[in-house]
Amino acid sequence: MHILMIGAGRVAEAIISGLAAQTDTKVVITVSNNADSERRLKLAEKYGVNTTDNWRNAVGQADVVISAAPPSVHERLFQDLSPLLSGQLVITVAAGIDTTFMEAQLPKGTPVCWIMPNTAAQLQASISTYVCGKFVNSQHREFISMILAAIGEYEELSEEQVHDLTAITGSAPAFVYLFCEALEQAAVQYGVSNEQARKLVTMMVAGSAKMLEAGYSPSELRKQVTTPGGSTAAGLKVLEDGKFSELIGAAVKATNAHARGRSN
Ligand SMILES: NC(=O)c1ccc[n+]([C@@H]2O[C@H](COP(=O)([O-])OP(=O)(O)OC[C@H]3O[C@@H](n4cnc5c(N)ncnc54)[C@H](OP(=O)(O)O)[C@@H]3O)[C@@H](O)[C@H]2O)c1
Structure with a gap:
């Protein structure tokens, strides 16, 4: 599985380090941020991930796109992402960016998932809530469970309950x-x-x-x-x-x- 991680902050690192520790799972991760090249270098050295300062170039190879960018940039981010998608699962961990919003912004039929981790994700001890969109199938669910398990325990709820x-x-x-x-x-x-x-x-x-x-x-x-x-x-x-x-x-x-x- 190839994961494109948009954003390279605390939550992104928590997911990357959790996935890196899951020895039975083969994942290739490309992580991107806009500005901080030192941060990209640090993540590449520590976890062996690929990095880019332009995530748009990596969407084509990705099976799963995870946004760990701030909530405020999501409208623009989804506008840029939409024409590049070809059926990839799109996940966000951003506060308030629910599946209704995601499905409205992304091309019709896009499988989406909203995960709400907490700060203990950094120690792989989050209790995360999540909700899947209408087009998520059983294979997507396996990916989602793997990503959730990388940061701790998890519970599937309705969208209203996640809020x-x-x-x-x-x-x-x-x-x-x-x-x-x-x-x-x-x-x-x-x-x-x-x-x-x-x-x-x-x-x-x-x-x-x-x-x-x-x-x-x-x-x-x-x-x-x-x-x-x-x-x-x-x-x-x-x-x-x-x-x-x-x-x-x-x-x-x-x-x-x-x-x-x-x-x-
Ligand atoms: N921290 C938590 O405990 C927690 C819990 C639940 C949910 N969340 C959610 O998780 C997300 C990330 O939180 P965080 O604590 O990891 O934040 P963070 O440490 O501030 O990292 C945010 C990352 O997003 C990148 N970024 C900013 N604008 C971007 C854009 N337009 N396109 C692509 N990347 C962009 C930033 O790098 P550049 O500026 O270099 O691009 C940075 O790497 C947020 O949406 C937050 O709501 C966080």
Whole structure:
């Protein structure tokens, strides 16, 4: 399979490095960006990919075209891409660029897929959501699964759900990081160093995530830690009095309202 990657940033590298690590898959990758020749050189040296500063010349040889360029350039990019396509699968990872938009911009019958990874794609630990367009067949689906597996775990959703769940999978990591920052600030008030606070909070969150991954539900785990009338219960009461769950729900809604405003 020959993949043309348009864009050579963080997500592009995450996919390339994940594919490079899949030893059973033979893929040739051509990666392109407009300006940064050093970046192209670095990717070529590190992963053995072909590079170009003009992706238009590489569309003909490609089986799959992946756009990892910014959302704002997609309308123009699809205009340039359309006359060069001859049935290739077109994938984008750009926020807000859904399959309805892709199918409207690209030639009729083009198989398309919209993948929403998150920042952990860089460590092959993304939970990505995705939706396929109307013309995607079973062979395309195999390609799509391979690309998704290169950056972590994945879940197929409806287009509307990919839009709405991006708040949870894409933005909520920032909510978690804010929570960690607050805990670090609390920790240093008890005399530990910043480094110690970082280690304590990081390992607490990593361990908690492992417990969730082991299959326990969040409420089950919360109850395990919380003796009725005990000290953890006293802390949780402060969060509940501050309407913690409602606040998270409102943050998700605000994220989606803003994203919809931008992409519509
Ligand atoms: N980072 C994340 O965690 C994340 C999560 C979900 C989705 N995404 C989406 O993934 C896409 C890439 O994000 P990123 O974080 O990898 O961005 P990034 O690191 O800024 O990389 C963007 C790449 O696109 C290239 N580019 C810019 N304009 C272009 C154009 N007109 N044609 C072709 N290439 C162009 C840039 O290089 P030149 O300027 O040299 O061309 C650069 O290589 C974005 O659409 C973003 O919405 C990112």
